[in-house]
Amino acid sequence: MGKFKSRMYSFFGGRYGTDALYYFLFAIALLLLVINVFVGSFVASLILYGVAASLLVWGAFRSFSRNISRRRRENEVFTGFFRKVFSPFVLAKNKFRDRKTHKYIRCKKCRAVIRVKRIPGNHFLHCPKCLEKIEVTIKERKSNKAPKNKNKNKK
Numbered sequence: 001m002g003k004f005k006s007r008m009y010s011f012f013g014g015r016y017g018t019d020a021l022y023y024f025l026f027a028i029a030l031l032l033l034v035i036n037v038f039v040g041s042f043v044a045s046l047i048l049y050g051v052a053a054s055l056l057v058w059g060a061f062r063s064f065s066r067n068i069s070r071r072r073r074e075n076e077v078f079t080g081f082f083r084k085v086f087s088p089f090v091l092a093k094n095k096f097r098d099r100k101t102h103k104y105i106r107c108k109k110c111r112a113v114i115r116v117k118r119i120p121g122n123h124f125l126h127c128p129k130c131l132e133k134i135e136v137t138i139k140e141r142k143s144n145k146a147p148k149n150k151n152k153n154k155k
């Protein structure tokens with residue numbers, strides 16, 4: 001048993017293991033296999049199955065790989081791309097979440113997004129990224145659901 005254990009250790013030792021890209025490949029493969037159930041055409045089903053299988057093989061290859069620096073680099077490229085694709089959705093979600101308290105503005109020079117507290121009036125600030133001077137005008141909100149009124153209603 002000890003021999004088996006040490007063999008397992010030497011087999012798994014120094015392997016890369018799992019990362020975000022691994023789980024992504026796994027999830028996509030699973031999704032394709034689920035879609036496969038509903039596909040009537042034999043050829044389409046075969047293609048889906050083939051793609052899913054190769055994603056799983058690729059994921060397994062990466063997790064057993066000993067070239068750790070290279071796998072890490074791949075994962076960085078993937079997460080960077082993923083963040084880029086989904087950042088507009090994350091921004092929209094945050095904008096909605098903070099719609100009553102903050103305003104999101106974009107720096108005209110470097111395109112960085114800056115979150116500003118909704119304090120009515122004209123404000124000057126510097127872009128935290130490129131230090132460009134930015135003027136922000138925040139109008140008084142005409143909403144009658146101001147926090148003060150809310151508290152009064154609650155006693």
Ligand SMILES: [Zn+2]
Nearest residue numbers: 107110127130
């Ligand atoms: Zn800027």
